[in-house]
Amino acid sequence: MRLAAALVAVAGIGVAGYLTWAHFADSQVICVAGGGCETVQTSSYSELAGVPLALLGLLSYSVILALIAWDAPLARLGAAVLAVVGLLFGLYLIAVQLFVIDATCVWCMVNDALIAPALAVLTALRLRTEPDDATS
Amino acid sequence: MAAMKPTSSRRPSRWVVVAAFAVAIAAAVALIAAALLLRNDGGSTATSSTPAIDFSGIPQAGAMLGAPQAKVTLIEYADVQCPACRIYTEEVLPTVVDEYVRPGKVKAEYRGYPFLGEDSLKGERFLLAAAEQGKLWQLVDAFYRNQGAENSGWLTDDLIRQLASEIPGLDVDTLFARAQTDELGQAAQQAAAEAQSAGISGTPTLLVKIGDADPYQIQVATPDQVRAALDDALKG
Numbered sequence: 001m002r003l004a005a006a007l008v009a010v011a012g013i014g015v016a017g018y019l020t021w022a023h024f025a026d027s028q029v030i031c032v033a034g035g036g037c038e039t040v041q042t043s044s045y046s047e048l049a050g051v052p053l054a055l056l057g058l059l060s061y062s063v064i065l066a067l068i069a070w071d072a073p074l075a076r077l078g079a080a081v082l083a084v085v086g087l088l089f090g091l092y093l094i095a096v097q098l099f100v101i102d103a104t105c106v107w108c109m110v111n112d113a114l115i116a117p118a119l120a121v122l123t124a125l126r127l128r129t130e131p132d133d134a135t136s
Numbered sequence: 137m138a139a140m141k142p143t144s145s146r147r148p149s150r151w152v153v154v155a156a157f158a159v160a161i162a163a164a165v166a167l168i169a170a171a172l173l174l175r176n177d178g179g180s181t182a183t184s185s186t187p188a189i190d191f192s193g194i195p196q197a198g199a200m201l202g203a204p205q206a207k208v209t210l211i212e213y214a215d216v217q218c219p220a221c222r223i224y225t226e227e228v229l230p231t232v233v234d235e236y237v238r239p240g241k242v243k244a245e246y247r248g249y250p251f252l253g254e255d256s257l258k259g260e261r262f263l264l265a266a267a268e269q270g271k272l273w274q275l276v277d278a279f280y281r282n283q284g285a286e287n288s289g290w291l292t293d294d295l296i297r298q299l300a301s302e303i304p305g306l307d308v309d310t311l312f313a314r315a316q317t318d319e320l321g322q323a324a325q326q327a328a329a330e331a332q333s334a335g336i337s338g339t340p341t342l343l344v345k346i347g348d349a350d351p352y353q354i355q356v357a358t359p360d361q362v363r364a365a366l367d368d369a370l371k372g
Contacts, residue, residue: 031218031252032338048167049174077148081160088164092171127153 216259
Protein backbone atom coordinates (compact mmCIF):
# COMPACT_ATOMS: atom_id res chain seq x y z
CA MET A 1 0.00 0.00 0.00
CA ARG A 2 2.93 2.31 0.54
CA LEU A 3 3.85 1.78 -3.08
CA ALA A 4 0.27 2.40 -4.16
CA ALA A 5 0.13 5.63 -2.18
CA ALA A 6 3.45 6.72 -3.64
CA LEU A 7 2.29 5.96 -7.16
CA VAL A 8 -0.92 7.91 -6.68
CA ALA A 9 1.10 10.84 -5.32
CA VAL A 10 3.35 10.66 -8.36
CA ALA A 11 0.29 10.64 -10.60
CA GLY A 12 -0.93 13.69 -8.72
CA ILE A 13 2.38 15.41 -9.33
CA GLY A 14 2.10 14.60 -13.01
CA VAL A 15 -1.44 15.89 -13.43
CA ALA A 16 -0.88 18.97 -11.27
CA GLY A 17 2.35 19.64 -13.11
CA TYR A 18 0.58 19.50 -16.45
CA LEU A 19 -2.23 21.74 -15.19
CA THR A 20 0.31 24.23 -13.83
CA TRP A 21 2.06 24.36 -17.18
CA ALA A 22 -1.26 24.70 -19.00
CA HIS A 23 -2.23 27.55 -16.70
CA PHE A 24 0.80 29.55 -17.73
CA ALA A 25 0.98 28.50 -21.36
CA ASP A 26 -0.77 30.60 -23.98
CA SER A 27 -4.25 29.27 -24.09
CA GLN A 28 -6.84 30.77 -26.33
CA VAL A 29 -9.61 32.27 -24.31
CA ILE A 30 -12.99 31.97 -25.86
CA CYS A 31 -16.56 32.70 -24.88
CA VAL A 32 -18.68 29.64 -25.45
CA ALA A 33 -22.20 29.92 -26.76
CA GLY A 34 -24.57 28.40 -24.24
CA GLY A 35 -22.13 29.06 -21.44
CA GLY A 36 -20.08 31.98 -20.30
CA CYS A 37 -16.68 33.39 -20.92
CA GLU A 38 -14.80 31.73 -18.19
CA THR A 39 -13.12 28.52 -19.01
CA VAL A 40 -12.05 26.46 -16.03
CA GLN A 41 -8.35 26.95 -16.48
CA THR A 42 -8.50 30.69 -17.05
CA SER A 43 -11.35 31.45 -14.70
CA SER A 44 -10.79 33.59 -11.67
CA TYR A 45 -11.54 30.46 -9.63
CA SER A 46 -8.35 28.84 -10.83
CA GLU A 47 -6.12 30.95 -8.62
CA LEU A 48 -5.87 31.74 -4.93
CA ALA A 49 -4.52 35.25 -4.37
CA GLY A 50 -2.77 35.04 -7.70
CA VAL A 51 -1.26 31.60 -7.12
CA PRO A 52 -2.54 28.99 -9.57
CA LEU A 53 -4.36 26.18 -7.75
CA ALA A 54 -2.54 23.68 -9.91
CA LEU A 55 0.73 24.90 -8.48
CA LEU A 56 -0.60 24.48 -4.93
CA GLY A 57 -1.60 20.96 -5.85
CA LEU A 58 1.83 20.25 -7.30
CA LEU A 59 3.51 21.40 -4.09
CA SER A 60 1.10 19.45 -1.91
CA TYR A 61 1.58 16.20 -3.81
CA SER A 62 5.33 16.64 -3.65
CA VAL A 63 5.22 17.09 0.12
CA ILE A 64 2.93 14.09 0.47
CA LEU A 65 5.29 11.96 -1.61
CA ALA A 66 8.18 13.02 0.59
CA LEU A 67 6.19 12.13 3.70
CA ILE A 68 5.29 8.73 2.26
CA ALA A 69 8.96 8.10 1.61
CA TRP A 70 9.94 9.17 5.13
CA ASP A 71 7.26 6.89 6.57
CA ALA A 72 7.62 7.72 10.26
CA PRO A 73 4.23 7.58 12.05
CA LEU A 74 4.00 11.36 12.26
CA ALA A 75 4.94 11.54 8.58
CA ARG A 76 2.08 9.17 7.80
CA LEU A 77 -0.26 11.35 9.80
CA GLY A 78 1.00 14.43 8.03
CA ALA A 79 0.51 12.81 4.65
CA ALA A 80 -3.03 11.77 5.54
CA VAL A 81 -3.90 15.21 6.87
CA LEU A 82 -2.56 16.92 3.77
CA ALA A 83 -4.36 14.42 1.54
CA VAL A 84 -7.65 15.05 3.36
CA VAL A 85 -7.25 18.80 2.92
CA GLY A 86 -6.62 18.13 -0.76
CA LEU A 87 -9.67 15.90 -0.96
CA LEU A 88 -11.98 18.48 0.63
CA PHE A 89 -10.60 21.27 -1.51
CA GLY A 90 -11.01 19.04 -4.55
CA LEU A 91 -14.67 18.55 -3.68
CA TYR A 92 -15.09 22.31 -3.54
CA LEU A 93 -13.46 22.59 -6.97
CA ILE A 94 -15.78 19.97 -8.41
CA ALA A 95 -18.72 22.00 -7.10
CA VAL A 96 -17.31 25.20 -8.64
CA GLN A 97 -16.86 23.50 -12.00
CA LEU A 98 -20.30 21.94 -12.06
CA PHE A 99 -22.42 24.63 -10.47
CA VAL A 100 -20.62 27.93 -10.86
CA ILE A 101 -18.49 28.01 -13.97
CA ASP A 102 -20.63 25.46 -15.83
CA ALA A 103 -17.51 24.01 -17.35
CA THR A 104 -15.19 21.21 -16.45
CA CYS A 105 -11.65 20.48 -17.47
CA VAL A 106 -10.87 16.81 -17.87
CA TRP A 107 -7.55 16.75 -16.03
CA CYS A 108 -8.95 18.90 -13.23
CA MET A 109 -11.67 16.30 -12.73
CA VAL A 110 -9.18 13.45 -12.87
CA ASN A 111 -7.39 15.13 -10.02
CA ASP A 112 -10.42 16.18 -8.01
CA ALA A 113 -12.49 13.03 -8.45
CA LEU A 114 -9.86 10.30 -8.68
CA ILE A 115 -6.38 11.18 -7.49
CA ALA A 116 -7.19 13.29 -4.44
CA PRO A 117 -9.77 10.86 -3.03
CA ALA A 118 -7.55 7.83 -3.75
CA LEU A 119 -4.62 9.43 -2.00
CA ALA A 120 -6.73 10.45 0.97
CA VAL A 121 -8.02 6.89 1.34
CA LEU A 122 -4.62 5.26 0.95
CA THR A 123 -2.80 7.56 3.35
CA ALA A 124 -5.60 7.23 5.89
CA LEU A 125 -5.51 3.44 5.67
CA ARG A 126 -1.78 3.46 6.25
CA LEU A 127 -2.36 5.04 9.65
CA ARG A 128 -3.70 1.72 10.86
CA THR A 129 -0.50 -0.23 10.27
CA GLU A 130 2.91 -0.17 11.87
CA PRO A 131 5.82 1.24 9.84
CA ASP A 132 7.51 -2.09 9.47
CA ASP A 133 4.36 -4.07 8.82
CA ALA A 134 5.05 -6.34 5.88
CA THR A 135 1.63 -5.71 4.36
CA SER A 136 2.07 -1.94 4.17
CA MET B 137 18.26 -7.30 14.16
CA ALA B 138 17.21 -6.11 17.55
CA ALA B 139 16.49 -2.56 16.62
CA MET B 140 15.91 0.00 19.28
CA LYS B 141 12.58 1.38 18.34
CA PRO B 142 12.58 5.10 18.89
CA THR B 143 9.44 6.23 20.64
CA SER B 144 8.38 8.14 17.57
CA SER B 145 7.90 4.87 15.70
CA ARG B 146 4.82 4.07 17.73
CA ARG B 147 1.54 5.03 16.14
CA PRO B 148 0.30 8.41 17.26
CA SER B 149 -2.43 8.18 19.86
CA ARG B 150 -6.05 8.24 18.77
CA TRP B 151 -6.51 11.74 20.09
CA VAL B 152 -3.59 13.05 18.10
CA VAL B 153 -5.12 11.55 14.99
CA VAL B 154 -8.54 13.03 15.70
CA ALA B 155 -7.02 16.42 16.41
CA ALA B 156 -4.96 16.20 13.24
CA PHE B 157 -8.02 15.51 11.12
CA ALA B 158 -9.93 18.29 12.81
CA VAL B 159 -7.05 20.55 11.81
CA ALA B 160 -7.28 19.13 8.29
CA ILE B 161 -10.95 19.99 8.03
CA ALA B 162 -10.40 23.45 9.47
CA ALA B 163 -7.52 24.04 7.08
CA ALA B 164 -9.62 22.92 4.12
CA VAL B 165 -12.45 25.25 5.12
CA ALA B 166 -9.99 28.12 5.53
CA LEU B 167 -8.47 27.38 2.13
CA ILE B 168 -11.86 27.32 0.45
CA ALA B 169 -12.83 30.59 2.11
CA ALA B 170 -9.55 32.14 1.03
CA ALA B 171 -10.01 30.88 -2.52
CA LEU B 172 -13.44 32.46 -2.68
CA LEU B 173 -12.47 35.74 -1.08
CA LEU B 174 -9.17 36.25 -2.82
CA ARG B 175 -10.42 35.73 -6.36
CA ASN B 176 -9.39 38.33 -8.84
CA ASP B 177 -12.38 40.13 -10.24
CA GLY B 178 -13.43 38.31 -13.41
CA GLY B 179 -13.68 41.34 -15.64
CA SER B 180 -11.49 44.34 -15.92
CA THR B 181 -13.44 47.54 -15.71
CA ALA B 182 -10.57 49.87 -16.41
CA THR B 183 -10.38 51.73 -19.66
CA SER B 184 -7.80 50.11 -21.83
CA SER B 185 -4.51 51.85 -22.29
CA THR B 186 -4.06 50.67 -25.85
CA PRO B 187 -4.60 53.51 -28.30
CA ALA B 188 -7.67 53.60 -30.48
CA ILE B 189 -7.19 52.10 -33.92
CA ASP B 190 -7.00 54.73 -36.62
CA PHE B 191 -9.65 53.91 -39.20
CA SER B 192 -9.48 57.21 -41.06
CA GLY B 193 -9.17 56.86 -44.77
CA ILE B 194 -10.31 53.25 -44.86
CA PRO B 195 -13.62 52.77 -46.66
CA GLN B 196 -16.46 51.38 -44.57
CA ALA B 197 -19.79 50.11 -45.81
CA GLY B 198 -22.12 48.65 -43.20
CA ALA B 199 -20.15 45.95 -41.42
CA MET B 200 -17.38 45.83 -44.00
CA LEU B 201 -14.06 47.56 -43.52
CA GLY B 202 -11.60 48.00 -46.33
CA ALA B 203 -11.33 47.99 -50.09
CA PRO B 204 -14.43 46.29 -51.53
CA GLN B 205 -12.34 44.68 -54.25
CA ALA B 206 -9.98 42.92 -51.80
CA LYS B 207 -10.10 39.22 -52.52
CA VAL B 208 -9.62 37.99 -48.99
CA THR B 209 -12.18 38.70 -46.27
CA LEU B 210 -11.55 38.24 -42.55
CA ILE B 211 -14.87 37.60 -40.85
CA GLU B 212 -15.18 38.07 -37.11
CA TYR B 213 -18.08 36.81 -35.04
CA ALA B 214 -18.06 38.68 -31.74
CA ASP B 215 -20.12 39.76 -28.77
CA VAL B 216 -19.41 43.20 -27.27
CA GLN B 217 -19.38 41.67 -23.81
CA CYS B 218 -16.89 38.95 -24.64
CA PRO B 219 -13.52 39.50 -22.93
CA ALA B 220 -11.78 37.27 -25.42
CA CYS B 221 -13.08 39.52 -28.22
CA ARG B 222 -11.68 42.48 -26.35
CA ILE B 223 -8.27 40.82 -26.25
CA TYR B 224 -8.49 40.12 -29.97
CA THR B 225 -9.46 43.73 -30.70
CA GLU B 226 -6.65 45.18 -28.59
CA GLU B 227 -3.88 42.78 -29.50
CA VAL B 228 -4.56 41.39 -32.96
CA LEU B 229 -6.92 43.73 -34.79
CA PRO B 230 -4.44 46.64 -35.00
CA THR B 231 -2.11 44.41 -37.01
CA VAL B 232 -4.96 43.32 -39.27
CA VAL B 233 -6.02 46.91 -39.94
CA ASP B 234 -2.54 48.44 -40.34
CA GLU B 235 -0.84 45.70 -42.32
CA TYR B 236 -3.66 44.18 -44.34
CA VAL B 237 -6.81 46.28 -44.48
CA ARG B 238 -5.31 49.71 -44.93
CA PRO B 239 -3.09 48.62 -47.86
CA GLY B 240 -6.16 47.06 -49.48
CA LYS B 241 -5.06 43.42 -49.25
CA VAL B 242 -7.80 42.18 -46.97
CA LYS B 243 -11.23 43.44 -46.01
CA ALA B 244 -12.74 42.79 -42.62
CA GLU B 245 -16.34 41.97 -41.80
CA TYR B 246 -17.89 42.23 -38.35
CA ARG B 247 -20.71 39.83 -37.60
CA GLY B 248 -22.28 40.42 -34.22
CA TYR B 249 -23.25 37.34 -32.25
CA PRO B 250 -24.94 38.88 -29.20
CA PHE B 251 -25.51 35.88 -26.95
CA LEU B 252 -24.00 36.68 -23.56
CA GLY B 253 -26.80 38.86 -22.24
CA GLU B 254 -29.01 41.93 -22.54
CA ASP B 255 -26.08 44.31 -22.92
CA SER B 256 -24.89 42.17 -25.81
CA LEU B 257 -28.10 42.86 -27.70
CA LYS B 258 -27.97 46.51 -26.71
CA GLY B 259 -24.41 46.78 -27.97
CA GLU B 260 -25.31 45.06 -31.21
CA ARG B 261 -28.21 47.47 -31.83
CA PHE B 262 -25.86 50.43 -31.46
CA LEU B 263 -23.29 48.79 -33.72
CA LEU B 264 -25.93 48.24 -36.39
CA ALA B 265 -26.95 51.89 -36.06
CA ALA B 266 -23.34 52.97 -36.36
CA ALA B 267 -22.98 50.76 -39.43
CA GLU B 268 -25.71 52.79 -41.11
CA GLN B 269 -23.40 55.78 -40.77
CA GLY B 270 -20.32 53.87 -41.82
CA LYS B 271 -18.81 54.05 -38.33
CA LEU B 272 -19.34 50.53 -36.99
CA TRP B 273 -15.66 49.72 -36.62
CA GLN B 274 -14.84 52.84 -34.61
CA LEU B 275 -17.64 51.98 -32.21
CA VAL B 276 -16.53 48.33 -32.00
CA ASP B 277 -13.05 49.50 -31.04
CA ALA B 278 -14.42 51.97 -28.48
CA PHE B 279 -16.74 49.42 -26.88
CA TYR B 280 -13.97 46.86 -26.39
CA ARG B 281 -11.49 49.35 -25.02
CA ASN B 282 -14.05 50.33 -22.39
CA GLN B 283 -15.51 46.91 -21.76
CA GLY B 284 -16.64 46.07 -18.25
CA ALA B 285 -17.30 42.79 -16.53
CA GLU B 286 -19.74 40.44 -18.26
CA ASN B 287 -23.39 41.33 -17.61
CA SER B 288 -22.47 43.93 -15.04
CA GLY B 289 -24.48 46.64 -16.73
CA TRP B 290 -21.42 48.54 -17.92
CA LEU B 291 -22.91 49.46 -21.29
CA THR B 292 -24.88 52.48 -20.13
CA ASP B 293 -26.42 55.07 -22.41
CA ASP B 294 -24.08 57.64 -20.88
CA LEU B 295 -21.03 55.58 -21.77
CA ILE B 296 -22.27 55.00 -25.31
CA ARG B 297 -23.05 58.69 -25.72
CA GLN B 298 -19.61 59.63 -24.50
CA LEU B 299 -17.82 57.12 -26.75
CA ALA B 300 -19.96 57.97 -29.78
CA SER B 301 -19.34 61.69 -29.40
CA GLU B 302 -15.61 61.01 -29.63
CA ILE B 303 -15.99 59.46 -33.08
CA PRO B 304 -15.63 62.13 -35.74
CA GLY B 305 -18.44 62.15 -38.26
CA LEU B 306 -20.85 60.09 -36.15
CA ASP B 307 -24.22 61.73 -35.50
CA VAL B 308 -24.95 60.72 -31.92
CA ASP B 309 -28.63 61.65 -31.88
CA THR B 310 -29.32 59.66 -35.03
CA LEU B 311 -27.32 56.80 -33.56
CA PHE B 312 -29.54 56.68 -30.49
CA ALA B 313 -32.75 57.17 -32.43
CA ARG B 314 -31.95 54.30 -34.79
CA ALA B 315 -30.57 51.99 -32.10
CA GLN B 316 -33.81 52.19 -30.18
CA THR B 317 -36.08 51.21 -33.07
CA ASP B 318 -37.83 47.86 -33.21
CA GLU B 319 -36.27 47.37 -36.59
CA LEU B 320 -32.74 47.29 -35.26
CA GLY B 321 -33.83 45.42 -32.16
CA GLN B 322 -35.05 42.62 -34.39
CA ALA B 323 -31.97 42.83 -36.56
CA ALA B 324 -29.82 42.27 -33.48
CA GLN B 325 -31.80 39.16 -32.53
CA GLN B 326 -31.56 38.04 -36.11
CA ALA B 327 -27.79 38.36 -36.05
CA ALA B 328 -27.61 36.02 -33.08
CA ALA B 329 -29.95 33.53 -34.72
CA GLU B 330 -27.93 33.54 -37.93
CA ALA B 331 -24.69 32.93 -36.11
CA GLN B 332 -26.26 30.07 -34.26
CA SER B 333 -27.60 28.40 -37.38
CA ALA B 334 -24.23 28.90 -39.04
CA GLY B 335 -22.84 26.68 -36.30
CA ILE B 336 -20.73 29.35 -34.63
CA SER B 337 -19.93 27.92 -31.21
CA GLY B 338 -18.30 30.82 -29.45
CA THR B 339 -16.62 34.18 -29.72
CA PRO B 340 -14.44 35.38 -31.13
CA THR B 341 -14.72 33.12 -34.14
CA LEU B 342 -12.56 34.15 -37.06
CA LEU B 343 -13.09 32.93 -40.59
CA VAL B 344 -11.20 33.62 -43.77
CA LYS B 345 -13.01 33.81 -47.07
CA ILE B 346 -11.11 33.83 -50.35
CA GLY B 347 -13.22 35.23 -53.17
CA ASP B 348 -16.56 33.44 -53.13
CA ALA B 349 -15.29 30.22 -51.61
CA ASP B 350 -16.70 28.87 -48.37
CA PRO B 351 -15.13 30.57 -45.35
CA TYR B 352 -12.82 28.49 -43.21
CA GLN B 353 -12.10 29.00 -39.55
CA ILE B 354 -8.72 30.12 -38.25
CA GLN B 355 -7.33 30.15 -34.72
CA VAL B 356 -5.40 33.30 -33.97
CA ALA B 357 -4.38 34.57 -30.58
CA THR B 358 -1.38 36.68 -31.59
CA PRO B 359 -0.43 39.14 -34.34
CA ASP B 360 2.07 36.64 -35.74
CA GLN B 361 -0.62 34.00 -36.02
CA VAL B 362 -2.96 36.34 -37.90
CA ARG B 363 -0.13 37.38 -40.20
CA ALA B 364 0.54 33.74 -41.00
CA ALA B 365 -3.12 33.01 -41.66
CA LEU B 366 -3.69 36.07 -43.84
CA ASP B 367 -0.44 35.66 -45.78
CA ASP B 368 -1.46 32.10 -46.43
CA ALA B 369 -4.87 33.18 -47.71
CA LEU B 370 -3.38 35.88 -49.91
CA LYS B 371 -1.12 33.34 -51.59
CA GLY B 372 -3.92 30.94 -52.43
